[in-house]
Amino acid sequence: MKFGIVVFPGSNCDADCYYALKDVAGQDVEYIWHKETGISGFDALVLPGGFSYGDYLRTGSIARFSPVMPAVVDFAGQGGLVLGICNGFQILLESGLLPGAMLRNRSLRFICDTVSLQVEQSDTPFTNQFAPGEVIQVPIAHGEGNYFCDPATLEELKREGRIIFSYSSADGEVSSAYNPNGSIANIAGIINRPGNVLGMMPHPERCAEAVLGGEDGRRVFASMVHWLQRQGVPA
Amino acid sequence: MLKANVYVTLKPGVLDPQGEAVQKSLHVLGYEAVEEVRIGKFIEVWMQDTDQETATAQLREMSDKLLANPVIEDFRVELAGAERP
Numbered sequence: 001m002k003f004g005i006v007v008f009p010g011s012n013c014d015a016d017c018y019y020a021l022k023d024v025a026g027q028d029v030e031y032i033w034h035k036e037t038g039i040s041g042f043d044a045l046v047l048p049g050g051f052s053y054g055d056y057l058r059t060g061s062i063a064r065f066s067p068v069m070p071a072v073v074d075f076a077g078q079g080g081l082v083l084g085i086c087n088g089f090q091i092l093l094e095s096g097l098l099p100g101a102m103l104r105n106r107s108l109r110f111i112c113d114t115v116s117l118q119v120e121q122s123d124t125p126f127t128n129q130f131a132p133g134e135v136i137q138v139p140i141a142h143g144e145g146n147y148f149c150d151p152a153t154l155e156e157l158k159r160e161g162r163i164i165f166s167y168s169s170a171d172g173e174v175s176s177a178y179n180p181n182g183s184i185a186n187i188a189g190i191i192n193r194p195g196n197v198l199g200m201m202p203h204p205e206r207c208a209e210a211v212l213g214g215e216d217g218r219r220v221f222a223s224m225v226h227w228l229q230r231q232g233v234p235a
Numbered sequence: 236m237l238k239a240n241v242y243v244t245l246k247p248g249v250l251d252p253q254g255e256a257v258q259k260s261l262h263v264l265g266y267e268a269v270e271e272v273r274i275g276k277f278i279e280v281w282m283q284d285t286d287q288e289t290a291t292a293q294l295r296e297m298s299d300k301l302l303a304n305p306v307i308e309d310f311r312v313e314l315a316g317a318e319r320p
Contacts, residue, residue: 061301061304062301065301099306103249103250106252107252108253146250148250148306148307149306182250182252
């Protein structure tokens with residue numbers, strides 16, 4: 001499978017994603033510079049973490065108008081898999097591919113830590129290699145990961161099973177006590193309605209190998225590969 | 236040149252951790268009367284001269300698209316005809 005990693009000025013997890021996909025998952029990977037307007041031949045796109053455009057104005061707000069973004073929106077509209085990690089999630093929110101917005105962490109601190117996440121849905125293209133309700137350990141590193149949406153949107157996300165990762169304790173208790181940033185409903189990751197665009201604040205590419213302290217993140221990429229390989233085949 | 240002031244503020248009910256921190260700090264300074272602080276953005280936009288209606292419409296469009304995020308923010312546009320200093 002061929003993955004494209006969209007690189008914006010200020011992206012800084014692009015090389016980590018490249019490594020996780022190429023060297024760990026064994027896939028074809030290419031960088032896509034944000035000035036490109038046509039993208040073709042890709043099975044999936046990753047919007048990596050970082051500080052695109054210095055986080056000026058609002059996180060992701062300027063990247064959202066990069067020349068490459070209409071092609072990313074088209075790709076998503078045609079059902080292509082798009083994974084937004086951290087700043088990539090923020091860009092997906094700003095571009096309207098996912099609902100809601102990010103606020104400054106409740107603590108006002110930039111948080112660099114490893115957190116427990118409950119995998120709420122394991123029947124998605126991004127989580128099919130996890131057991132339902134499994135608890136995984138994934139690093140976070142963000143100053144603005146405090147997810148916000150209006151009550152109607154939150155209700156919709158819950159009803160449609162579109163909250164994919166929640167902050168939890170190590171044994172899977174989802175509660176505000178384990179919420180690092182104040183995110184509404186302890187949300188760490190959500191998916192769009194058709195189920196092909198996922199945004200998550202934690203960094204799966206930073207825990208794709210045991211030598212890096214954990215392998216849980218590898219299975220996000222493995223899920224995408226698995227899903228792409230059996231696309232169209234009923235579960 | 237035409238000058239516009241764009242005020243971007245968080246919608247009521249949207250958590251403002253910065254505002255809360257500043258409010259606490261003001262209390263530490265002894266300003267006990269302060270009940271709430273909300274922090275927003277003030278953006279100056281200088282544009283080529285055009286009629287007020289067009290300028291306002293364009294500024295509203297800019298605010299809606301980029302300067303503010305309608306999910307969490309409100310904005311207000313003020314026109315102030317002025318020479319660039």
